[in-house]
Amino acid sequence: MTSTTALLITRDELLLDDLLRLAAAAGCTLEVAHDAPAGLRAWSSATVVLVGVDLASRVAEQRPPRREQVHVVGHGPAPDDAFRHALGAGAVDVVELPGSETWLVEVLTDAGDAVAGRRAGRAHTVGVVAGSGGAGATTFACALALTAAATRAATLVDLDPLGPGADRVVGLDGADGVRWDGLVTSRGRLSSHSLRTALPAKDGLAVLTWEMGAPTELDAASVREVLSATQRGNDLVVVDLPRALDDVTAEVVTRCDRVLLVTDPTVPGVASAGKVAAVLRSLNPRVEAVVRAGRGTLPAAQVAEALGLPLVADVPRHRRLAEHVDLGLGPVHGHRSALARAARTTLGLRSRQDRVA
Ligand SMILES: Nc1ncnc2c1ncn2[C@@H]1O[C@H](COP(=O)(O)OP(=O)(O)OP(=O)(O)O)[C@@H](O)[C@H]1O
Ligand SMILES: [Mg+2]
Structure with missing residues (x-):
């Protein structure tokens, strides 16, 4: 299986623009899925999965296989049900932009490094x-x-x-x-x-x-x-x-x-x-x-x-x-x-x- 650096599942164009910018800053490639089924196809091969708040409930409905490094991402304070959907999607957290941009660049940088063939851990x-x-x-x-x-x-x-x-x-x-x-x-x-x-x-x-x-x-x-x-x-x-x-x-x-x-x-x-x-x-x-x-x-x-x-x-x-x-x-x-x-x-x-x- 070939590995994707980071997978983003969203239909929100603003979120997509922001994450493309952050991924570029991190030197990591972003694969974009515009619906949950397409996201599920790339789910396991991605190093990091970012699920847009807009599609979090759809992804949760698909009951994706449990994996590490899944984050739900959205602009501003997340709606209340975002946390429930995040849980259903197996995400570890709900990340708010722009406040968490720096943190997200770090996550994406590490994802890029892992795919570049370096060890995931620390030397x-x-x-x-x-x-x-x-x-x-x-x-x-x-x-x-x-x-x-x-x-x-x-x-x-x-x-x-x-x-x-x-x-x-x-x-x-x-x-x-x-x-x-x-x-x-x-x-x-x-x-x-x-x-x-x-x-x-x-x-x-x-x-x-x-x-x-x-x-x-x-x-x-x-x-x-x-x-x-x-x-x-x-x-x-x-x-x-x-x-x-x-x-x-x-x-x-x-x-x-x-x-x-x-x-x-x-x-x-x-x-x-x-x-x-x-x-x-x-x-x-x-x-x-x-x-x-x-x-x-x-x-x-x-x-x-x-x-x-x-x-x-x-x-x-x-x-x-x-x-x-x-x-x-x-x-x-x-x-x-x-x-x-x-x-x-x-x-x-x-x-x-x-x-x-
Ligand atoms: N195992 C060795 N066999 C022969 N010569 C050595 C060996 N190790 C170091 N030297 C020589 O000893 C000198 C000092 O070595 P080095 O610069 O590695 O020491 P250092 O402990 O790093 O010094 P400093 O206190 O300046 O940091 C150099 O000329 C080096 O070529
Ligand atoms: Mg020395």
Whole structure:
């Protein structure tokens, strides 16, 4: 069965005009049925069903199969019997326009995203923070995102304004696409599909990073909206976070499913990571340690224990990392690289060899 984005069942021309406008704003296609039987034919294949108040009783009479995402929509306060008909049609609510326009655009945006092939749910979101300067957080964030992108839709979000730029590290330096500067000025609901296609991308990985020069100041509302759209349009989102969190980045930490603290296995490295861990834990209970092996002498298990965090991976030293990054090959050139293995372990992914075995 082919799937329709959103189905509207109405004969009300004004309502139709309004919803066509809202659907266009949401980047979603609208199939229109002018009577209940035609609506019933497209009922199950649509991602969202909008029933005009004018035809709600007719639709209810047809006893449509129960399904999620059915809304009755009309202009102004709904007539009393609209709620009874909405119940009969299996709708979850009666939506009034123009008051609920913004909400409806969100519903339609999600419908468009679902049909564009993205997962209906929210992407697993992994934040990565360095326990001390140069511990390898940006590199590991890039390794995670590149590794995941081989098998699923992944986006790397660079939230460290003073970092090298994630595009540079993954080999997308100079690639066309929108960056933070182009997003902070946009207002309103972002379509996850449009955002993903607007970002610089390569081999399944999209990257949101900064322009050269002085970084744009980000505001909480824009970052919240961008993160939400990114989460709707991907299977995995990796966020490279700065160590010194401000209000905007602290909020992002609270929205992560896991936060990885990349730590140097040295006494000073663990001391500063301990402070960062305390800040992170006050924002999110799911903080885990990644130990950058070869940068010190302390065993990884001891580092994690000292931090009071579960150990997820021991990141080995990649001898040719700088050379690969400078050549635009990225940090996980070759699936057998130790960094790719550490990324797969962290994400619980199996290698190609594992899958064949
Ligand atoms: N696993 C690794 N093997 C070898 N070199 C690495 C590894 N990880 C990072 N590096 C190198 O260490 C340096 C710092 O790495 P990176 O920028 O990833 O650290 P960071 O923790 O993000 O730093 P910052 O504190 O600036 O955010 C870079 O030159 C990078 O190439
Ligand atoms: Mg960094």
